[in-house]
Amino acid sequence: MLNLVSILIGLVTLASGIVAFFPFLGWMNWLVIPIGIVGAAVGALSSxxxxxxxxxxxxIIFALRLMLGGGIF
Incomplete structure (x- = not known):
């Protein structure tokens, strides 16, 4: 059950992260990455x-995007 919750959190992270790939919306990665960390923590509790x-x-993907954009763009 926790694995399913983690996958759903991952899908929310993916949808939000796709929006953050647009120019001048790179700052959204600062919001997307913590959501992914919560999903990874829930997934770690799963079997x-x-x-x-x-x-x-x-x-990893969104952190790389954040670094390439200089933390803002």
Whole structure:
């Protein structure tokens, strides 16, 4: 059950992160990354690894986007 919750949090993170890829909306990654961290924490409590892995991948992708944009753009 916790794995399903983690996957749902990951999907919310993904949808929000796609919006943050648009120019001048990179600041949204400061909001998206903590949501992914919560999803990874919930996934870590689960017996399955799918939700945790999804959130970890999303955190890495959006953190790279944040670094490439200089933290703002």
């Amino acid at each position: 399955s690894n799918g939700g945790r892995n999804l959130n970890i991948v999303l955190i």
